[in-house]
Amino acid sequence: MTAMLLPRENARFVLGPMPLLVLGEAPMHAEFPALASLEGLLPTCDSWKLMAGYSVCVLDGPDGGCLIPTLGGPEGVQGVLAWRDAVEQNGGAVVVSLPEIPDEFDWDAIFGGGRRARGGFVRGMGLNE
Structure with missing residues (x-):
């Protein structure tokens, strides 16, 4: 798989105790581990990297990845900026x-493992890494 553009309507940038990047219909869905919190711990996606930018978010995996436009969604500009800052502060999402x-x-x-959720913590990367 190569990098592709994931439509903006298929992504949500959610703020919480840890920033979340929620993807729908992502072509790499099956590449992530099953997402189930065991005793408060989530899987870590060591082979994945996340670059949170103002206008685009890059999710890079071992066999490809995707570009996700950040602007134009329900979070608004300030929501995206706050999410991007939270990713930097937490070292990922x-x-x-x-x-x-x-x-x-x-x-x-x-x-809890429902809704066929997959994913985990992905380390954030700066522009120079």
Whole structure:
């Protein structure tokens, strides 16, 4: 697989205790581990990297990745900037890959292994890394 553009409507940038990048219909969905929190611990996606930018987010994996436009979504410009800063402060983000973006998020089901969720913590990378 090579890098491809993931449509903006297939991504959500969510702020919380840890920033989340929620993907729907991502072509690399099956490459992530099953997402289930065991005793508060999530899987780590060691072979993946995340670069959170103002206008684009890059998710790079061992066999390809995707570019995700950051602007133009429901988070607004300030929401994207806050998310980008949170990724930098936390050294990365939790990537949550779902078969599709739901109308409402049931976080208990998602992090409990439901909704066929996949993903984990992905280390953030700066522009010079």
